Amino acid sequence: xxxxxxxxxxxxxxxxxxxxxxxxxxxxxxxxxxxxxxxxxxxxxxxxxxxxxxxxxxxxxxxxxxxxxxxxxxxxxxxxxxxxxxxxxxxxxxxxxxxxxxxxxxxxxxxxxxxxxxxxxxxxxxxxxxxxxxxxxxxxxxxxxxxxxxxxxxxxxxxxxxxxxxxxxxxxxxxxxxxxxxxxxx
Amino acid sequence: xxxxxxxxxxxxxxxxxxxxxxxxxxxxxxxxxxxxxxxxxxxxxxxxxxxxxxxxxxxxxxxxxxxxxxxxxxxxxxxxxxxxxxxxxxxxxxxxxxxxxxxxxxxxxxxxxxxxxxxxxxxxxxxxxxxxxxxxxxxxxxxxxxxxxxxxxxxxxxxxxxxxxxxxx
Numbered sequence: 319x320x321x322x323x324x325x326x327x328x329x330x331x332x333x334x335x336x337x338x339x340x341x342x343x344x345x346x347x348x349x350x351x352x353x354x355x356x357x358x359x360x361x362x363x364x365x366x367x368x369x370x371x372x373x374x375x376x377x378x379x380x381x382x383x384x385x386x387x388x389x390x391x392x393x394x395x396x397x398x399x400x401x402x403x404x405x406x407x408x409x410x411x412x413x414x415x416x417x418x419x420x421x422x423x424x425x426x427x428x429x430x431x432x433x434x435x436x437x438x439x440x441x442x443x444x445x446x447x448x449x450x451x452x453x454x455x456x457x458x459x460x461x462x463x464x465x466x467x468x469x470x471x472x473x474x475x476x477x478x479x480x481x482x483x484x485x486x487x488x489x490x491x492x493x494x495x496x497x498x499x500x501x502x503x504x
Numbered sequence: 505x506x507x508x509x510x511x512x513x514x515x516x517x518x519x520x521x522x523x524x525x526x527x528x529x530x531x532x533x534x535x536x537x538x539x540x541x542x543x544x545x546x547x548x549x550x551x552x553x554x555x556x557x558x559x560x561x562x563x564x565x566x567x568x569x570x571x572x573x574x575x576x577x578x579x580x581x582x583x584x585x586x587x588x589x590x591x592x593x594x595x596x597x598x599x600x601x602x603x604x605x606x607x608x609x610x611x612x613x614x615x616x617x618x619x620x621x622x623x624x625x626x627x628x629x630x631x632x633x634x635x636x637x638x639x640x641x642x643x644x645x646x647x648x649x650x651x652x653x654x655x656x657x658x659x660x661x662x663x664x665x666x667x668x669x670x671x672x673x
Contacts, residue, residue, distance in 0.1 A: 354523045404560070407611065408581030411560040421581065423611060442611050446584040449604045451524075451531050456607035458527040468580075468608045473545035474573075474619045478635040481623050486650045489642050 324370055324398075327359030328457070331369035331393065335386045336418070337376025340447040341403035345375060347450045355454060366392040371460075377405040377418045378425045386425065398460055399440045402453055407442045533602040538585045540603040543578060543616050547597035550574045550620040550634040554589035554598055563589060572622045572631045580606060580614040595640070625656035627663075632656035 332345055348355045349362060363369050366389045378386055401422040404410040408421040419425065426437055443456040458464040479485060485492060524531065533539060555565045555576070562583040566575045578598075589598045608614060622631040623638055638653050645653065652660050 352522055352524065353526065357523065358527070404580075404582055404584055407614070408579060409560075410582055411584055413560060413582060439609065441607055441609055442581060442614060443607045444580045444583065444614060445604065445606065449533065449537075451526050452604045452607065454526050455605045459607045459609065463527055466608050466613070467603075468606050468613050470613050470615050470617075471542075472617045472619075473543075475621050475636075478621045479639075481635060481638065481654060483651050483654065486638070486642050486653060487647050489639065489650075 324396075324461070327361060328371050328461070329361050329363045329369050330371045330373055330400075331363055331366045331389070332373045332375070333366075333386065333389050335374050335376050335382045335406070336379035337403065337405065341375035341406070344447045344450055344453060345373060345402060348453055353450050353454065355457070358457075360457065366390075367394065369393050369397075371398045371400055371457075373400045373402055374406045374422055374425075375402045377409050377412050377421060380417050380419060383419055383425075383428070387429070390429070397438050399438050400443065400453075400456060400460065401440060402443045402445075402456070403448060404444050404446045407444050410446065533604050535602075537602045537604070538587050538600045540580065540606055541578065541583060541585070541587075541589060541598055541600045543576070543618055544597045544599070545618055547595045548576065548618050548620070549595055549597070549636040549640050550576055550618070551594060551637050551640075552576075553592045553594065557588045557592050559586060559588070560584050567622075567631070569631060572624070574620045574622055574634050576618045576620070578616040580616075581611055623654070625659055626654045627659040628656060630656050 332342070334342055347353060366372060370393075372390060372393050374386070399422065401407050405412060406422055408423070409418060410421070412418045413420060419428070422440060422442075426440075429435055430437070439460070441456045441460045443453055445452050448456075455464060459466050479492075550565075552565055555561075555563045560582050562579050562581075564577050564579070566577070567573075568575065585600065587600050590596075590600050606614070620634040620636060623633060623635050624630065625632050633656075642650050642653055652664065655663060
């Protein structure tokens with residue numbers, strides 16, 4: 319699913335919702351001549367009312383929650399959200415702090431419970447802080463320019479050898495026979 | 505001193521274009537960059553060393569006592585890419601690659617899950633460790649001590665205490 323709503327330039331409002339400034343510096347980095355995302359029509363705006371996309375950096379703290387909600391509702395529909403950094407994605411290293419509500423998902427839970435809204439399209443950009451290219455890649459995924467590489471991986475161990483007294487004592491012999499048990503081989 | 509503006513233009517033309525064409529051309533991260541950690545499923549023994557050391561608890565473990573399965577989960581949305589898990593892993597199962605393109609439209613794509621089967625204690629019948637961990641430990645244990653690995657911690661201490669007391673009397 320990519321955004322077909324935004325055929326033209328994306329205007330971005332950057333909101334620091336309790337970040338340590340690491341991700342903010344990386345967001346500023348992509349506007350320097352070296353990465354220059356203004357060639358792609360991405361522009362930083364000063365007011366959320368002018369923006370198409372709202373960029374969250376940092377976890378949502380208790381102090382910034384009302385401000386974040388106000389800024390979120392000030393962005394006109396249709397909108398998209400970019401969560402930059404591990405803190406915005408899932409709470410980061412502060413996930414269990416008393417002053418932190420959590421990542422963008424905890425924020426959405428509050429919005430769903432109290433305001434009953436449809437959630438916008440969200441891009442998660444993990445990294446601590448993410449490389450400037452990683453943020454550009456996230457926006458490219460949002461626009462549908464590049465495909466998403468990251469997928470959930472799942473592994474279930476199927477067969478295990480039966481642990482008997484004979485097996486574990488003569489482990490070396492069995493390992494030579496079967497050749498299947500290479501656990502911990504470097 | 506006043507610089508004529510024409511000199512600035514000359515300087516700029518000499519330098520050329522520095523802007524990268526990133527989303528349309530691939531870029532490689534430099535050597536030693538700490539990117540996406542990935543678990544090698546064949547090597548992981550479920551010893552929980554990485555779970556203990558992980559500062560933001562991006563790695564977590566669950567034990568399913570009904571099915572006898574240990575589930576090690578890595579959530580990239582909380583990982584701070586410090587590389588400690590790579591340092592402590594005894595089997596080099598978890599490694600940080602140079603990959604940085606991790607963005608996803610769904611936070612469920614940021615999970616890596618490994619499920620390993622556990623062994624039952626021969627005396628009390630409780631699930632206590634993964635089969636792979638027991639086999640890994642057994643390599644470094646002398647042969648006459650190995651049957652003790654088939655017991656859980658409590659039963660093992662009881663049995664070994666019994667051995668000691670017999671030896672004394």
